[in-house]
Amino acid sequence: MLNFDNRLLRELPGDPDTTNVTRQVRGAVWSRVAPTPVAAPKLLAYSREMVDALGLDETAIASPPMVNALAGNAVLLGSEPFATVYGGHQFGNWAGQLGDGRAIYLGEVIGRDQKRWELQLKGAGPTPYSRRADGRAVLRSSIREFLCSEAMHHLGVPTTRALSLVATGDAVVRDMFYDGNPEHEPGAIVCRVAPSFTRFGHFEIHAARNDVALLNQLIDFTIARDFAEASYPQARIERIGAWFTDIAERTALMVAHWMRVGFVHGVMNTDNMSVLGLTIDYGPYGWIDNFDPGWTPNTTDAHGRRYCFGRQPEIARWNLERLGSALIMVTEEDSAEFQQLADLLNAGLDRFDSVFDAQSRRDYAAKFGFASWRDGGEGGDAALVNEAYQLLRDAEMDMTIFFRRLADATPTDLQTSLQQLNDASYRPELTPEHQERLAAWLNRYFARLIEDDLMCDERRAAMNAVNPKYVLRNYLAQQAIDLATTGDVSMINELLEVLRRPYDEQPETERFFAKRPDWARQKAGCSMLSCSS
Ligand code: AMP
Ligand code: MG
Numbered sequence: 001m002l003n004f005d006n007r008l009l010r011e012l013p014g015d016p017d018t019t020n021v022t023r024q025v026r027g028a029v030w031s032r033v034a035p036t037p038v039a040a041p042k043l044l045a046y047s048r049e050m051v052d053a054l055g056l057d058e059t060a061i062a063s064p065p066m067v068n069a070l071a072g073n074a075v076l077l078g079s080e081p082f083a084t085v086y087g088g089h090q091f092g093n094w095a096g097q098l099g100d101g102r103a104i105y106l107g108e109v110i111g112r113d114q115k116r117w118e119l120q121l122k123g124a125g126p127t128p129y130s131r132r133a134d135g136r137a138v139l140r141s142s143i144r145e146f147l148c149s150e151a152m153h154h155l156g157v158p159t160t161r162a163l164s165l166v167a168t169g170d171a172v173v174r175d176m177f178y179d180g181n182p183e184h185e186p187g188a189i190v191c192r193v194a195p196s197f198t199r200f201g202h203f204e205i206h207a208a209r210n211d212v213a214l215l216n217q218l219i220d221f222t223i224a225r226d227f228a229e230a231s232y233p234q235a236r237i238e239r240i241g242a243w244f245t246d247i248a249e250r251t252a253l254m255v256a257h258w259m260r261v262g263f264v265h266g267v268m269n270t271d272n273m274s275v276l277g278l279t280i281d282y283g284p285y286g287w288i289d290n291f292d293p294g295w296t297p298n299t300t301d302a303h304g305r306r307y308c309f310g311r312q313p314e315i316a317r318w319n320l321e322r323l324g325s326a327l328i329m330v331t332e333e334d335s336a337e338f339q340q341l342a343d344l345l346n347a348g349l350d351r352f353d354s355v356f357d358a359q360s361r362r363d364y365a366a367k368f369g370f371a372s373w374r375d376g377g378e379g380g381d382a383a384l385v386n387e388a389y390q391l392l393r394d395a396e397m398d399m400t401i402f403f404r405r406l407a408d409a410t411p412t413d414l415q416t417s418l419q420q421l422n423d424a425s426y427r428p429e430l431t432p433e434h435q436e437r438l439a440a441w442l443n444r445y446f447a448r449l450i451e452d453d454l455m456c457d458e459r460r461a462a463m464n465a466v467n468p469k470y471v472l473r474n475y476l477a478q479q480a481i482d483l484a485t486t487g488d489v490s491m492i493n494e495l496l497e498v499l500r501r502p503y504d505e506q507p508e509t510e511r512f513f514a515k516r517p518d519w520a521r522q523k524a525g526c527s528m529l530s531c532s533s
Helices: 007-011 048-053 058-062 064-070 139-155 200-208 212-226 236-261 309-330 336-368 381-394 399-408 411-422 432-452 456-464 474-485 490-498 507-512
Strands: 030-032 042-046 082-084 087-090 093-097 103-110 116-122 161-174 183-194
Touching: 007 103, 007 212, 042 048, 042 058, 042 064, 042 490, 048 058, 048 139, 048 161, 058 064, 064 161, 087 200, 093 200, 139 161, 139 183, 139 474, 139 490, 200 212, 200 309, 212 236, 212 309, 236 309, 236 336, 309 336, 336 381, 336 456, 381 432, 399 411, 399 456, 411 432, 474 490, 490 507
Parallel strands: none
Antiparallel strands: 030 082, 042 161, 082 103, 087 093, 103 116, 116 183, 161 183
């Protein structure tokens, strides 16, 4: 049913040890490991787009042999399960070997249009990289990964995908807030899918161990398989430089998308950064409700706020620097090649800055409905846009609602426009000062719009095409989770459906276009999440 072609296994060295025991794995990229069977697999949800992309149909995905395979209870013909070794910088510090501790690759599948996909089961049991953990995932975090992967795809944000969500029937013990209160929770497995799951950390680990031969081999393989369409120079140093620049560009575009839609990844460690510039590893991520650049949903990061919304571009660049430091290891220190590659890597980092800046300007112009971005100090668009975000923050306005309401605002009915924007605030009422600022801002905004000569409808449609109406608000995900815990998966499927068309008006589900309710402000799962659940 699935057409496997396991190129990574064929072309990169594997670990001769096939026991499933936690260890340091050197001189290899992967280890064979079978998923650990579970008690009672049950398919809770699947993505019909992914089913189709893999060349399956909706009968096949729900068939018992397939559900068993998606739970790790059976191995499909052609599938050769394995896990890979990677390292990473976590919260700014080198953490040594990490690896796929709870993700098991099923292999590579050639899907529709000859497109190659890697499939992984997340939560299918321990691997040699599990360290002291159990290799499992709880239902709540699996629902979050499943829904958000598909929601991001439909928003047009580069991301890994999710094929299926399966309940295991087993309990998993988790201390949700690391406060000495472990509880039994239902377990689940997501089958996630991407053209490649290769991370920055896959390169960092071999560099850290000074295994230059393996580092070179992995670079060549990755360029050949995952960047097959690129036409980089043949000369080695130029080639690596061009490839790094490509990664930098993709990373810049990914983060620009996050800033556009209000997504906070939450754990931007280098082991959670994809070389393809895909959003990967949905853990304690969150969506901006009231606009606050300092907000992070990750409780583990509550003090440092390293991974808060506003710092994501800076952190992405820092992570690229770590990747660059790993790649430079393919040259001899102080050689001419070293200097040449260092210059190219620096140029790649500059490219990150310029691509991010250019994309951000385009995004802001689009979000505010300008025909194009106008530079230039006080009177330029930057001043107007910054002032709006300042106001959003000071007056605690919901970012998603504000931009949809702004698209409807018209100078012919200033009062209604103001009222509509007012309602985006989480405060019962705006202070007189904020009301004044909003009115003054709106007048300047309308004056700016006149310069573009766009028709109202034209502007609204353009704005609504980049400002989503429906995002996976933290409290909505939590409601779906609470229901699923009682055995009712209807809201998972309902959200999946709505989030397929995030930019469209969907009057029948207007209730999902609503500010976070009060009860959700401090509730676990809604604004506070921990790592690795
Ligand atoms: P994360 O913070 O989720 O990106 O995970 C960091 C590292 O911890 C990765 O190597 C994961 O594979 C590993 N890890 C996280 N949760 C588990 C788990 N329940 N069992 C085994 N390994 C895990
Ligand atoms: Mg991770």
